[in-house]
Amino acid sequence: MASSVIERLRQDRAAHLEELSAFLKIPSISSISEHKEDIRAAAEWLKQAFLQAKMEKVEIIETKKHPIVYAEWLDAGPEAKTILIYGHYDVQPVDPLHLWETEPFEPTVRDGKLYARGASDDKGQVFMHLKAVQTMLEVEGTLPFNVKFLIEGEEEIGSPNLDEFVANEKERLAADVLLISDTTMLEAGKPAICSGLRGIAALEIRVKGAKGDLHSGLYGGAVQNALHALVQLLASMRDENGKITIDGFYEGIEIPSAEEMESIKALGSGEEALKEELGVNELFGEKGYTARERTWIRPTLELNGVYGGFQGEGVKTVIPAEATAKITCRLVPGQDPIDILEKIEAHIQAHTPPGVTVTTERHDTGKPFVAPVTDPVFAACARAYEEVYQTEVAYTRMGGSIPVVETFDSQLHIPIVLMGFGLPSENFHAPNEHFHLENFDKGMETIVAFWNQYANR
Amino acid sequence: MASSVIERLRQDRAAHLEELSAFLKIPSISSISEHKEDIRAAAEWLKQAFLQAKMEKVEIIETKKHPIVYAEWLDAGPEAKTILIYGHYDVQPVDPLHLWETEPFEPTVRDGKLYARGASDDKGQVFMHLKAVQTMLEVEGTLPFNVKFLIEGEEEIGSPNLDEFVANEKERLAADVLLISDTTMLEAGKPAICSGLRGIAALEIRVKGAKGDLHSGLYGGAVQNALHALVQLLASMRDENGKITIDGFYEGIEIPSAEEMESIKALGSGEEALKEELGVNELFGEKGYTARERTWIRPTLELNGVYGGFQGEGVKTVIPAEATAKITCRLVPGQDPIDILEKIEAHIQAHTPPGVTVTTERHDTGKPFVAPVTDPVFAACARAYEEVYQTEVAYTRMGGSIPVVETFDSQLHIPIVLMGFGLPSENFHAPNEHFHLENFDKGMETIVAFWNQYANR
Numbered sequence: 001m002a003s004s005v006i007e008r009l010r011q012d013r014a015a016h017l018e019e020l021s022a023f024l025k026i027p028s029i030s031s032i033s034e035h036k037e038d039i040r041a042a043a044e045w046l047k048q049a050f051l052q053a054k055m056e057k058v059e060i061i062e063t064k065k066h067p068i069v070y071a072e073w074l075d076a077g078p079e080a081k082t083i084l085i086y087g088h089y090d091v092q093p094v095d096p097l098h099l100w101e102t103e104p105f106e107p108t109v110r111d112g113k114l115y116a117r118g119a120s121d122d123k124g125q126v127f128m129h130l131k132a133v134q135t136m137l138e139v140e141g142t143l144p145f146n147v148k149f150l151i152e153g154e155e156e157i158g159s160p161n162l163d164e165f166v167a168n169e170k171e172r173l174a175a176d177v178l179l180i181s182d183t184t185m186l187e188a189g190k191p192a193i194c195s196g197l198r199g200i201a202a203l204e205i206r207v208k209g210a211k212g213d214l215h216s217g218l219y220g221g222a223v224q225n226a227l228h229a230l231v232q233l234l235a236s237m238r239d240e241n242g243k244i245t246i247d248g249f250y251e252g253i254e255i256p257s258a259e260e261m262e263s264i265k266a267l268g269s270g271e272e273a274l275k276e277e278l279g280v281n282e283l284f285g286e287k288g289y290t291a292r293e294r295t296w297i298r299p300t301l302e303l304n305g306v307y308g309g310f311q312g313e314g315v316k317t318v319i320p321a322e323a324t325a326k327i328t329c330r331l332v333p334g335q336d337p338i339d340i341l342e343k344i345e346a347h348i349q350a351h352t353p354p355g356v357t358v359t360t361e362r363h364d365t366g367k368p369f370v371a372p373v374t375d376p377v378f379a380a381c382a383r384a385y386e387e388v389y390q391t392e393v394a395y396t397r398m399g400g401s402i403p404v405v406e407t408f409d410s411q412l413h414i415p416i417v418l419m420g421f422g423l424p425s426e427n428f429h430a431p432n433e434h435f436h437l438e439n440f441d442k443g444m445e446t447i448v449a450f451w452n453q454y455a456n457r
Numbered sequence: 458m459a460s461s462v463i464e465r466l467r468q469d470r471a472a473h474l475e476e477l478s479a480f481l482k483i484p485s486i487s488s489i490s491e492h493k494e495d496i497r498a499a500a501e502w503l504k505q506a507f508l509q510a511k512m513e514k515v516e517i518i519e520t521k522k523h524p525i526v527y528a529e530w531l532d533a534g535p536e537a538k539t540i541l542i543y544g545h546y547d548v549q550p551v552d553p554l555h556l557w558e559t560e561p562f563e564p565t566v567r568d569g570k571l572y573a574r575g576a577s578d579d580k581g582q583v584f585m586h587l588k589a590v591q592t593m594l595e596v597e598g599t600l601p602f603n604v605k606f607l608i609e610g611e612e613e614i615g616s617p618n619l620d621e622f623v624a625n626e627k628e629r630l631a632a633d634v635l636l637i638s639d640t641t642m643l644e645a646g647k648p649a650i651c652s653g654l655r656g657i658a659a660l661e662i663r664v665k666g667a668k669g670d671l672h673s674g675l676y677g678g679a680v681q682n683a684l685h686a687l688v689q690l691l692a693s694m695r696d697e698n699g700k701i702t703i704d705g706f707y708e709g710i711e712i713p714s715a716e717e718m719e720s721i722k723a724l725g726s727g728e729e730a731l732k733e734e735l736g737v738n739e740l741f742g743e744k745g746y747t748a749r750e751r752t753w754i755r756p757t758l759e760l761n762g763v764y765g766g767f768q769g770e771g772v773k774t775v776i777p778a779e780a781t782a783k784i785t786c787r788l789v790p791g792q793d794p795i796d797i798l799e800k801i802e803a804h805i806q807a808h809t810p811p812g813v814t815v816t817t818e819r820h821d822t823g824k825p826f827v828a829p830v831t832d833p834v835f836a837a838c839a840r841a842y843e844e845v846y847q848t849e850v851a852y853t854r855m856g857g858s859i860p861v862v863e864t865f866d867s868q869l870h871i872p873i874v875l876m877g878f879g880l881p882s883e884n885f886h887a888p889n890e891h892f893h894l895e896n897f898d899k900g901m902e903t904i905v906a907f908w909n910q911y912a913n914r
Contacts, residue, residue, distance in 0.1 A: 031771040093773055099669065157771055184675070198674060202772045211736030212556065213887040216759045217655060217857025218641070220787050221751030222731065224741035227760040228695065235692030238685065240810070274679065279668030284681035284812035294678030302673045303684040304775050305766035310783060314488040314614055315659045315820045316550055317785050317858075318761050318886055326767060328774050330677050353697070355741035363772045400674025401774075429775050430670040 005139045009444050012135065017114070017437075019049070020127045021107040023089075024116040030066055030090035030157045039066045039153050042089045046126075046151055047071075053134035055149070063161035066090060066153035070172075073133070074146040081455055082146040084175035084414075086404065087126035087182060088155030091118035092429045099431035112437050119435040121428040125181035125421055126151055128440065132447040144455035148175060152404075155182075158200070158364025159404045166404070166411045177377050177454070178408055181447075183420030185439065186267065186394045191385040191446070193378060194418035195371040196397035197405055198299070199331035201340045202363035205230070205348065207308075207323045209356045214319040223319065224355025227308040230323040233358070236351045237301055237344075241287040244301045244329075246340075246347045254334035256297055264292060267394065277425055295399035300330045301344075328364075330399060337365035366403020375415040377454060384450035385419075388442050400428075419450070462596045466901050469592065474571070474894075476506070477584045478564040480546075481573040487523055487547035487614045496523045496610050499546045503583075503608055504528075510591035512606070520618035523547060523610035527629075530590070531603040538912055539603040541632035541871075543861065544583035544639060545612030548575035549886045556888035569894050576892040578885040582638035582878055583608055585897065589904040601912035605632060609861075612639075615657070615821025616861045623861070623868045634834050634911070635865055638904075640877030642896065643724065643851045648842040648903070650835060651875035652828040653854035654862055655756070656788035658797045659820035662687070662805065664765075664780045666813045671776040680776065681812025684765040687780040690815070693808045694758055694801075698744035701758045703797075703804045711791035713754055721749060724851065734882055752856035757787045758801075785821075787856060794822035823860020832872040834911060841907035842876075845899050857885075876907070 009016075028042035029035040043060050050058040050071035061068040069089065074082070094104040094117050102108040107116035118124065129149070136143055150173065152162055166173060183194040209226035210219075239245050256264075271283055271291050285294040294300075308323030310316035329340055341362055352358045371378075373395060385393040398418075408416055421443035427433045466473075485499035486492040500517050507515040507528035518525040526546065531539070551561040551574050559565040564573035575581065586606070593600055607630065609619055623630060640651040666683035667676075696702050713721075728740055728748050742751040751757075765780030767773035786797055798819055809815045828835075830852060842850040855875075865873055878900035884890045 031773065032769060093767070093769060095767070095769070096670075200674070200774070202774075209737065212884065212889070213553075214735070215857060215886040216757070216761060216785055217657070217787055218855070218881055218885065219735070219752060220757040220759050220856055221742045221746075221755055222740055222748035222856075223735055223737060224739075225759055227763050228691075231688050231691045231760065231763065232695070232697070234685075234688045238689070240689070278671070278676070278680055280666065280680060280812055282681075282812045283679055284810070285678045289678075291679035295676060298678055300673070300677040302677050302682055302774075302776055303688065303766065304673060304773055305768050305777070306684050306688065306780070307764040307766075307768045309760065309762035309764075310550070310552075311762050311764045311781075312489060312550060312552070315783065315785065316488065316761055316886070317657070317659075317759075319759055320762070323763070324768075326772065328673055328772065330674055353741070355737055355739045398675065399677055399679075400672060424675055427669065428675065429672040429773065432669070 005136050005448050006445055008135050008139050013441065016131050020124060023123050023127060024107040024118050025105050027105045028090050028153065029093050030154055031093060039090060043067045043069050043153055046089055049130055050149065053130055054137050063154070063165065065161060068153065068165060069151045071149040072147065073143060076143055076146045080145050082148065082175040083451065083454070084148045084150065084173060084178045085129045086178060086180045086408065087129065087151050088122045088153065089126060089151050090153045090156050091123065092156050096431065101432055109437070113434040114437055114440070115432060115434040117433050119433055120422040120426045121433065122155065122182045124435045124440065128421065128444050129181065129447060132444050136448065145451060148173065155402070155404070158202070158366065162404050163407045166407050170411060173412060175414055178412065178414055178416045180402065180405065180416065180418050181420050182402055183398050183418045184422040184424050185420065186396055188423055188436065189389065190391060190394060191389050192394040192396040193381055194398045194420060195373050195395045196296070197369045198399055198401050199335065199337050199368035199406065200328055200364055200366045200401035200403060201331060201337035202328040202365070203341055203344055204361040204363060205325045205327065206359050207233070207356050208321065210319070210321050213321050216317040216319045219319055224353060225319045226323040226356055227320045229353040229356040230306070230308065230325055232353050233348065233351055234303060234306070234325055237347065242285045243287065246301070246343050248343050249299070249340065252334040253299070253332055263395065264296065267292065296397035297332055299332050299335055302328055304328055330401060331368050333368045333370055335368065337367060341365065364403065366401045367406035369405045369409055371418065372415055377415050377417055380453040381417050381419055381450050384446050384453055387449050388446045462593050462905050463902055465592050465596050470898065473588055477581060480580050480584060481564040481575050482562050484562045485547050485610065486550050487611050488550060496547060500524045500526050500610055503546055506587055507606065510587060511594050520622065522618060525610065525622060526608045528606040529604065530600060533600055533603045537602050539605065539632040540908065541605045541607065541630060541635045542586050543635060543637045543865065544586065544608050545579050545610065546583060546608050547610045547613050548580065549613050553888065558889055566894070570891040571894055571897070572889060572891040574890050576890055577879040577883045578890065579612065579639045581892045581897065585878065585901045586638065586904060589901050593905060602908060605630065612859070612861070615823065619861050620864045623864050627868060630869060632871055635869065635871055635873045637859065637862065637873065637875050638877050639859055640855050640875045641879040641881050642877065643853055645880055645893065646846065647848060647851060648846045649851040649853040650838060651855045651877060652830050652852045653753070654826045655856055655858050656792065656794050656825035656863065657785055657821055657823045657858035657860060658788060658794035659785040659822070660798055660801055661818040661820060662782045662784065663816050664690070664813050665778065667776070667778050670778050673774040673776050676776055681810060682776045683780040683813055684777045686810040686813040687763070687765065687782055689810050690805065690808055691760060691763070691782055694804065699742045700744065701756070703758070703800050705800050706756065706797065709791040710756070710789055720852065721753065724749065753854035754789055756789050756792055758784060760784055787858060788825050790825045790827055792825065794824060798822065821860065823858045824863040826862045826866055828875065829872055834872050834874055837910040838874050838876055838907050841903050841910055844906050845903045
């Protein structure tokens with residue numbers, strides 16, 4: 001009976017939060033080499049948690065970098081549905097640390113929210129699926145479906161080794177549906193199924209001028225300043241209307257159906273609330289689109305980091321010899337990340353200012369994704385949400401990227417349901433990341449309801 | 458007899474280098490608060506050195522920040538000439554530290570050059586005057602002139618307290634001539650008297666966007682990126698021909714005399730050698746001027762530091778909420794630093810991109826300077842150089858700024874002789890600063906010769 005499962009989930013809430021805190025305390029930052037052992041510790045923590053949940057096969061699978069944790073329970077038999085759950089146990093870096101109100105790896109509950117790096121993205125949401133399965137098994141002694149967990153440690157660095165794993169392990173991963181909880185609800189109280197994700201393409205740009213830093217008095221005026229050249233190059237990539245000026249950047253973009261455009265408009269602009277949330281007087285972006293359209297169905301080119309020269313207190317009269325920029329583009333259906341990187345590289349070639357050399361390094365890439373929302377699994381999911389949240393579920397797109405979604409889509413050919421329980425305001429990737437415990441609670445109930453619906457009970 | 462002084466200088470060379478090394482070992486970086494005690498230690502070291510040189514009045518004079526060291530010997534009497542010597546014992550920061558071949562505060566001699574932060578700018582050159590006086594006094598028992606030393610600890614941060622000191626202590630500083638060795642020769646073997654310095658005006662620009670860093674997927678496209686706004690703002694300050702586009706920036710600039718322009722041209726372009734020295738394929742700067750003209754008689758606006766967002770290894774998909782730029786302008790006669798700062802601030806006001814707020818903080822300012830080269834003291838100095846270096850001295854301008862020169866000029870109304878012994882290639886303000894010992898040796902002999910000439914012996 002689902003209701004006894006729900007009851008048990010409510011009874012165990014305090015114990016669950018304690019367990020989740022232990023998971024969140026591990027600083028499993030995948031992009032920083034010195035956290036390699038923490039990544040390993042998080043994988044080990046998950047392995048033990050899956051064993052405790054009575055999963056029948058639990059493995060830490062090595063990759064070229066950070067391991068995958070795999071777990072399965074297949075006793076429902078070949079006739080039953082098989083649910084594959086994907087998530088990630090790695091987290092983003094935490095700087096600037098001074099902006100955190102409490103330590104990023106010391107989970108703290110304040111005002112019904114759990115603050116910690118990874119609370120929402122994605123350890124918290126992985127943990128919900130894990131505990132939902134464990135509780136069902138403990139209460140009912142069995143499951144009406146087979147379940148497989150694939151939890152990776154490289155999502156925040158673009159999942160460099162997962163593509164290969166998925167391509168090689170199609171049999172192991174065979175399932176009827178893939179569930180991922182790494183997206184957000186529309187807003188508090190309004191659940192959403194995400195029907196589309198933007199792709200990503202990341203590039204690092206390094207400008208080199210003179211062979212060393214120079215005195216800005218003795219040499220100022222004679223020689224190109226690497227920082228100035230970089231600034232000029234970066235400025236050439238966007239016009240004052242927010243349009244990206246890389247040649248061919250918008251080429252081939254697929255326009256969403258009139259129906260989807262209507263449903264996006266029906267959600268309202270939300271721009272006043274967004275300004276309030278972000279603390280700005282004015283939003284800004286590609287002219288001719290609303291903020292929602294700009295984040296859901298239009299591509300971007302963002303500067304994630306720029307640095308060169310003196311950063312200390314006061315003045316240093318130096319002409320920097322080197323300057324660096326890190327940029328990422330978010331891509332929409334019709335755009336290909338490698339093609340976009342090539343176009344940016346061509347732009348850099350054509351616009352390199354005199355007196356410097358520019359080199360580039362490609363980082364993460366991921367293709368955009370659109371979900372097959374007419375498949376019945378989406379209706380089952382929507383009913384579960386509506387049962388628990390007592391409101392209609394929205395079909396949204398998300399501006400973020402989960403590059404592996406496109407991999408799963410093209411390799412496994414099964415419906416992918418993006419059922420996220422985060423809120424857009426929860427500071428993913430930023431200081432003070434948190435997770436609303438209301439959605440931790442309701443989320444687990446929704447997951448249980450969905451599984452039961454889907455398994456035809 | 459000057460020749461016995463010279464002999465003694467040559468005998469004492471090793472001891473002098475050892476003493477100078479002790480001075481250079483003190484990391485007296487004036488711009489970084491944690492070096493406050495090192496600044497104090499360098500002042501104390503100088504005080505002891507002046508006492509040992511038999512100066513009759515030696516004082517450490519407190520200011521609001523770093524102290525001034527003052528020393529005098531006035532036994533030549535009121536009829537004799539009085540020489541005032543200015544220099545500084547503070548040094549520039551040393552980052553990026555990894556580019557130094559040997560530690561910046563572990564003086565090392567390689568290939569006839571002394572490597573250390575401050576070796577040339579300006580501890581080494583202050584030390585030369587100190588030892589020249591000491592040696593003359595020791596060898597001859599007296600001096601044919603009165604001498605006053607004013608050595609400050611705030612030159613590298615724009616001498617914020619020296620103006621007030623000079624204005625209040627005109628009597629103490631009364632002299633017939635002011636000597637400063639903090640400029641460069643034209644090149645190896647070619648001494649120069651510097652007849653002009655550029656002024657300086659420094660500004661820090663801070664851009665603030667949303668109230669915190671944001672996920673570049675979820676928010677990318679909706680909101681202004683502080684780094685992108687800063688890049689756009691900075692790019693608007695210079696055109697592709699290297700012209701500064703701040704409204705009125707070039708207004709009122711005094712064109713040097715036809716004679717001086719001729720003599721600048723006569724020195725040759727030196728551009729091939731400069732490209733070689735700097736390791737660039739191409740020089741760059743304001744169109745229509747040679748590199749020498751651009752550094753000597755034209756103003757600049759340089760980016761000394763720009764930073765915001767993620768600087769670590771790999772990728773962080775963040776929209777930075779803050780971005781900072783540090784800029785300095787070098788100014789030429791006819792430009793006023795406060796007026797230039799106001800013009801830049803007005804430009805920023807007029808060009809602030811939507812969706813961000815920009816604040817500015819003014820740092821150092823210093824007016825440009827031109828020397829009265831027809832005064833006989835310049836001829837005496839030129840003869841001394843020619844005697845020791847066996848070549849004609851060049852009258853040059855310097856692109857750098859010594860803001861106090863303008864203060865001395867307007868307060869003391871005495872000729873200022875800028876007789877520097879550094880070479881343009883000696884990496885002032887950069888990693889691997891060094892000083893050619895040839896000019897350490899010949900420089901002290903030139904100083905002694907000049908003093909004797911000037912005192913009419």
